[in-house]
């Protein structure tokens with residue numbers, strides 16, 4: 001059975017953080033907020049300052065098409081794997097509207113620029129869990145723990161949390177405790193997708209443990225060959 005995959009866009013594929021930083025600087029000047037990966041913009045800016053940055057984005061025509069991809073070759077790799085293995089990929093986003101084209105079109109255009117042809121983009125304001133259930137997704141990639149928790153709580157889909165910062169160790173532990181896999185890069189996440197497909201083929205109908213589908217190595221799959229086992233014959 002071909003995988004059905006949900007992929008969050010900002011934070012997983014697109015570097016929203018850098019784009020938003022530029023918007024903040026354009027509005028408030030260079031010096032506002034230290035560039036500390038551990039703190040969020042809501043810790044560093046007042047609500048009024050945040051609103052001003054979002055208004056700047058809203059006025060900027062097709063702003064969402066200006067973001068950089070974190071790992072452009074991996075977007076193309078995801079496309080090629082989806083064609084080769086007949087995967088269905090749905091890109092999920094809660095992006096607010098800006099001037100110019102609708103968010104869905106901007107996001108489709110951007111994905112094509114990265115190498116994913118004819119992308120299916122869903123602009124989803126509500127729960128990712130309900131959506132995963134409705135679409136019968138097998139797995140969802142997201143950079144927000146809350147979204148991953150919704151997915152595993154409300155559907156049978158697996159979730160991979162993409163944590164790009166080493167400062168996120170506590171989140172990683174929370175995720176693992178809930179059966180959510182974590183990766184630091186999209187490349188690792190795409191590796192896990194191929195692994196999940198192989199495991200589902202062989203163990204369909206059984207409850208999959210996190211270690212079954214998530215580990216990219218196969219060290220726990222097989223006993224060592226007979227000649228490497230310690231001898232039981234002590235004579």
Ligand SMILES: [Mg+2]
Nearest residue numbers: 008010011143
């Ligand atoms: Mg995101």
